[in-house]
Amino acid sequence: MLAQKVKDVPLYINGEFVEAQAGRTFENINPFTNETINRVAEGREEDIALAVEAAVRAFQQGPWGRMKVKERLKYIRKIADIIDAHAEEISYLESLDTGLPIRQTQKMAARAAENFRFYAEMVASRMVGEAYQVDDEFLNYTIHKPVGVAGLITPWNAPFMLETWKVAPALATGNTVVLKPAEWSPLTAHKLAEIIHQAGLPEGVFNVVHGFGETAGAALVAHPDVRLISFTGETATGSEIMKNGAGHLKRVSMELGGKSPIIVFDDADLDRALDACIWGIFSFNGERCTANSRLFVQEAIYDSFVQALRERLEKIVVGDPLDQKTEVGPLIHPKHAQRVREYIRIAIEEGAEVVQPKLDERLEGGNFVVPTLLLHVKNHMRVAQEEIFGPVLAVMSFQEEEEVIELANDVRYGLAGYVWTQDVSRAHRVAQAVDSGMVWINSQNTRDLRIPFGGMKQSGIGREGGHYAFEFYTEMQVIHVALGNHPIPRFGKASS
Ligand SMILES: NC(=O)C1=CN([C@@H]2O[C@H](COP(=O)(O)OP(=O)(O)OC[C@H]3O[C@@H](n4cnc5c(N)ncnc54)[C@H](O)[C@@H]3O)[C@@H](O)[C@H]2O)C=CC1
Numbered sequence: 104m105l106a107q108k109v110k111d112v113p114l115y116i117n118g119e120f121v122e123a124q125a126g127r128t129f130e131n132i133n134p135f136t137n138e139t140i141n142r143v144a145e146g147r148e149e150d151i152a153l154a155v156e157a158a159v160r161a162f163q164q165g166p167w168g169r170m171k172v173k174e175r176l177k178y179i180r181k182i183a184d185i186i187d188a189h190a191e192e193i194s195y196l197e198s199l200d201t202g203l204p205i206r207q208t209q210k211m212a213a214r215a216a217e218n219f220r221f222y223a224e225m226v227a228s229r230m231v232g233e234a235y236q237v238d239d240e241f242l243n244y245t246i247h248k249p250v251g252v253a254g255l256i257t258p259w260n261a262p263f264m265l266e267t268w269k270v271a272p273a274l275a276t277g278n279t280v281v282l283k284p285a286e287w288s289p290l291t292a293h294k295l296a297e298i299i300h301q302a303g304l305p306e307g308v309f310n311v312v313h314g315f316g317e318t319a320g321a322a323l324v325a326h327p328d329v330r331l332i333s334f335t336g337e338t339a340t341g342s343e344i345m346k347n348g349a350g351h352l353k354r355v356s357m358e359l360g361g362k363s364p365i366i367v368f369d370d371a372d373l374d375r376a377l378d379a380c381i382w383g384i385f386s387f388n389g390e391r392c393t394a395n396s397r398l399f400v401q402e403a404i405y406d407s408f409v410q411a412l413r414e415r416l417e418k419i420v421v422g423d424p425l426d427q428k429t430e431v432g433p434l435i436h437p438k439h440a441q442r443v444r445e446y447i448r449i450a451i452e453e454g455a456e457v458v459q460p461k462l463d464e465r466l467e468g469g470n471f472v473v474p475t476l477l478l479h480v481k482n483h484m485r486v487a488q489e490e491i492f493g494p495v496l497a498v499m500s501f502q503e504e505e506e507v508i509e510l511a512n513d514v515r516y517g518l519a520g521y522v523w524t525q526d527v528s529r530a531h532r533v534a535q536a537v538d539s540g541m542v543w544i545n546s547q548n549t550r551d552l553r554i555p556f557g558g559m560k561q562s563g564i565g566r567e568g569g570h571y572a573f574e575f576y577t578e579m580q581v582i583h584v585a586l587g588n589h590p591i592p593r594f595g596k597a598s599s
């Protein structure tokens with residue numbers, strides 16, 4: 104499959120693949136070569152309006168809203184099967200579009216199918232209400248109802264996996280969807296539209312409007328008929344979306360940035376800690392919200408651990424994302440690569456030492472930033488406080504448990520955390536003291552889809568995943584049933 108054979112990308116509205124109404128398109132580039140892959144229809148307010156109209160119709164008048172749950176879930180499982188059948192093409196398109204190594208995008212394609220199967224199971228088995236009996240007077244119970252049109256806004260760092268992580272629960276719970284994918288990674292969102300089209304979902308249930316954040320994204324947020332916005336992206340964008348959605352009191356779920364600590368105590372299994380640390384910062388090319396971008400190593404093992412990191416850095420395979428051997432590919436876009444390089448310059452200015460292997464000059468046409476260590480970092484430096492979102496690890500040392508907890512928490516983010524020690528009590532103590540939505544003990548980021556995913560502080564609002572997603576994607580309604588024997592106040596019947 105050659106890059107130049109990838110077709111231009113249209114919008115998907117009301118069950119049809121269409122051009123943007125104004126006929127605008129934008130260029131989509133290959134981060135490995137910076138050559139044009141294709142052009143993408145650029146949706147704006149008028150296209151969002153059409154997509155939302157279709158989604159409202161499908162929700163209120165179409166079969167989706169009235170369909171039996173069992174039947175709806177058949178569609179959800181069918182989408183999973185079609186994803187599996189196209190997994191090779193999906194991982195190819197994802198790597199071509201984003202620079203993510205194909206070994207990783209293959210896993211992401213499999214995870215995307217799992218997202219749909221998982222939510223089919225969850226809705227069937229766990230979308231349950233509660234019932235409370237009040238003597239012989241009342242039976243009070245709750246039910247879940249879909250909210251309506253869900254606006255889903257997604258980033259470019261693991262596009263297909265993150266889009267399906269929202270689309271699957273939104274559809275499985277009975278909502279209709281308008282997806283606004285990231286402008287730097289449109290290919291697999293288009294593939295998802297083709298897959299859902301092939302699965303035969305009724306028209307208007309799922310719509311994709313490509314375009315830019317300030318136009319298409321902002322129009323989706325501002326549309327009065329969009330009842331909820333699920334957003335994954337930068338913290339600053341999340342804040343902007345909350346402001347813009349406030350006028351309609353829009354329900355929001357925010358999965359935002361991170362600057363997550365990995366804490367390695369001197370009694371840790373150091374070989375495993377080293378593997379996990381390297382994987383946690385350099386997988387997804389370092390463009391990872393849960394990346395362990397701040398390493399705290401206990402002083403007694405600092406020199407040996409850093410030496411091991413240095414040696415391993417030299418051996419990481421940097422190269423063509425489509426090559427099965429590649430471990431780190433090019434960053435998504437020249438602008439983003441420039442931003443990451445700027446942080447490396449800032450690190451030097453702040454007094455850090457930069458450790459980097461040399462980039463093979465044959466790779467110079469791509470947006471490469473080689474795996475980078477920043478040594479002698481202090482926690483107050485910008486490179487320890489701001490999300491770089493690239494393959495850059497800020498390394499710091501610590502002496503005592505209390506000190507490292509304070510350092511780990513001294514940051515505005517609170518998405519993930521990683522603790523390495525063989526002392527069970529300390530492991531739990533430190534994990535519980537770290538202000539992050541998710542903490543892994545003696546492990547890299549591994550996922551259990553039943554568990555809530557999300558962050559504290561400026562890393563997010565709300566949780567997605569497991570049955571927690573039902574709180575966001577459904578309205579809970581309470582029905583109070585009087586059993587006929589409760590007293591009713593009798594106004595106007597007082598004896599004179
Ligand atoms: N917590 C989590 O689960 C995850 C968080 N992220 C975060 O995502 C960020 C990287 O992704 P980016 O695509 O650069 O984020 P971004 O915030 O620039 O863009 C994300 C999406 O928002 C849209 N957008 C931008 N401005 C908008 C506006 N004013 N109104 C509506 N939509 C708008 C963009 O077009 C894109 O589709 C990082 O900060 C990363 O940490 C990424 C993956 C997972």
Ligand SMILES: O=C(O)/C=C/C=C(\O)C(=O)O
Pocket residue numbers: 260261268390391392393394548550556
């Ligand atoms: O597993 C998920 O649902 C989301 C994962 C996202 C990341 O792991 C990331 O960007 O770090």
